[in-house]
Amino acid sequence: MDDLDAWKKLARAHRGVTLELAGFVASLPARTIPAATEAVLAKAVVDAIGCGLYGLTTEWGGILHRFAAQQGGPAEAALWGGGGARVSVGHSVLASATAVHSFDFDDHSRAKIHPGAVVIPVALALGERVGADGRRLLQAIAAGYETMNRVSQAANPARARMRGWHLTGTCGTFAAAATASVLLGLNAETTASALGLAGTQSAGLWAFTSDGSMSKRIHPGKAAQDGVTAALLAQAGFTGPRHILEAEDGGFLFAMSDAPRPQRLTEGLGTLWHSDATCFKPHACCGSNHACIDAVLELLREQRLAVSDVQRVVAGIARVVQTQTGFDYEADSVLNAQMSLRYNIAVAMMDGQAYLEQFTPERIVEARVVQLARRVEIEVHEDVDRAYPEIYGGRVTLVLKDGSTVSRLVEYSRGMPENPMPHPEVERKFLSLAGAAVGQEQAAAILAQANGLFAADSVAPLNQLLATSTVAGLRPRSH
Template sequence: MDNLDAWKVLSAQHDGITRELARFVAGLRAEALPAKTRAVLQQALIDALGCGLYGLTTAWGRTMAGFAAEQGGPPEAALWCGGVRVSAGHAALAAATAVHSFDFDDHSRAKIHPGAVVVPTALALAERVGASGAQILAAMAAGYETMNRVSQAANPSRARMRGWHLTGTCGTFAAAATAAVLLGLDAETTASALGLAGTQSAGTWAFTSDGSMSKRMHPGRAAQDGITAALLAQRGFVGPRKILEAVDGGFLFCMSDTPRPWKITEELGARWHTEETCFKPYACCGSNHACVDAAMALMSEHGLHVDDIEQVIAGVAAVVDTQTGFEYRADSVLNAQMSLRYNVAVAICDGGAYLPQFTPERIVEARVCALARRVNIEIDDEVDRAYPEVYGGRLTVLARDGRRFSKKVDYSSGMPENPMSAAQVERKYASLASAAVGDDAADGILESARCLFEGPSVTPLAERLSEARISGDVHNP
């Protein structure tokens, strides 16, 4: 049986999954959310705000914000740190690009960055429609759950190996689901919105070939296109309501040679993928975090010094080797953030992988670049079999005196099994937001974010985001 024949069987078995997901989204209410889901979404909101504010210090974040300001549109939503109001779509475009602008935003085992898409979509459209905090919470839950399930159904490792950037391709579905809740769409209209979102899906991994800015843009366009999809559906513009399961041109079959359509509805309403969100302690690709943890642990546990090291071997999954195992080229902050070799080398040298490790000056420093060239990468069969359910990694350090040290990390810092606490997420927010807009503005935004879900509207938070200004002395990565 070839792929098409197999897919026809799967499609028939799972006919109606788009509509079933749409019914779930349309019926979602804040009071139905488990306490843990609510708590994770509170952390996700704060984390995204910190990442977005810092993202506006980058050249690509500022460029997209300037573009959104020029495009304008009806004054529906605040442009973060811009002092103007633009259309909800353009506000989400700029904010979502900013959140993903330093690769520090949340992620999941579905190989997606949901916060970058969902939070800006929810905040922008909530201003347009005058939504309450409870409605925003429900909308965010719909977006997170939809994005995770669509990516899992596409089979993220296989889709990634086809060159897709799943944050972009699955993000349109997340934004449409978020918007559908805020617009109060019924199930059939929500299915149309999902269909219109899916047919606009885009985003490929070509950015690592030359360190381009396109990766940063993918969640921005996903947010904007998802809003457009929901608004068109609300007006009666009908989208393909079998966008996920269609045999010819359905999203799942387009994305992957081994799609898993049952993941769309499996334990729907009982298992909340939102609760498995990973918050990043390191400003680099999440698939590299296990090796970063292992590098710092080995240096500390064995009292090693950089000058002691002859060679490093990173054992990772095949997908991670493809994604981040390229030869390190000190040509852009993006490639430094994606490079497993650089991430391991700078963690060994500095004992960290935070903001100072990803500046234009640091990524070209001779000592760390020399060590990066001595980091070799191999496929570790045990790690490969477990990925992406386990984002693991094994690091082996060979010392110049012949000693050999090895450490395997299954659950790196920030994973659900080894989570950052709410206090740690807030400290991360403070370090990012204060660097971008100063302590007072950062504190005010955090105060509004903490009480958003219990409040009557998004207005206090939106006003503080609009009024904040990027500090003139911020170092621009």
């Protein structure tokens, strides 16, 4: 049996999984979200908004913000940092979802996706338009996170990534459509149609690291916009393919991956909540690099080593991560600095952290850190590779100038569910990010509203604060 025949057999065996997933999404308003899941999603709301406010201070965040303001549309949703401006839901989420992902500091999961960047902006913008209360927002956010994780897991994220896809973009449309479907109150059949329309708009390619371009930042913005459009069209009666995920000819899973796992779409549906395994970032860079950052910082601290004691560094990682972040460091853009494992390790060694200050245009070209980055060697570590992406591990070995070596393997970096950031730590991160963007007083007011969102009667007060906030550095472009 050749690969095509095997795929067709697999597709036929799982025919109906899109409808089954849609039925789960449509039934969420009648379900009780587990307390543990709600607690994780409460952190996700805070984290996404903090990342989004800071993202508006970046060049690319500002460009999308101005673009959304210029496009306008019906005044139905807040434009974050827009001086009280209101635009269409589609343009609101295009700008805010891009902003959340604008500094690669937003939440992620082992499915190699960034769900918060897509789901939270859709929930806030469309939630205000339809007058949703906090409980309906929780249900919608849970639907989005669960859908995005399951679609990516079913595509087999490591294999799909090796085909050049950026899964936050490709799977994000499904997440946005699921979130919107709950808020719009769509039934199972119409939700399946929304997922079908979302899937046929799926996009997101990894070519941004070839030249450090801005395209990575916009992927969640477009996914959010297209997923909302899909749900609104489905509500209006425009039909989409209700077997979009499993169809053997042109279905998402068989188009995106050479080793799809359609059974992952429905395994444990309603009892296994992938949201619970959301990862929050303490380092402002690619999540696949965090284990090596933690490992090198632990080695320097515990061995009481200075950078001057180190001759060279060897990082052992998974094969996918080598492709993704193991490229030679050229100091050509902030994005490539955030993606580069060599730079991440080097700057963490020199500064004791990999936070906002380590990813400025000035810092990423500083001669001493560039020289150290070029002394970092990358190799595939077979044990780490076998475990990835279920375990985002990394092993660092320091070869010292006296000829000795010290090594550390980190399997669960800070922020992973096995080594979590508690809610107060996420709040401190929020205040650091949002405070830099809008000032500490306004950041504290937004945090209070965000923390109370799931118990609120309306999302309007939070959106009003987001819309009227003045973001540092966000200025209209002169012509």
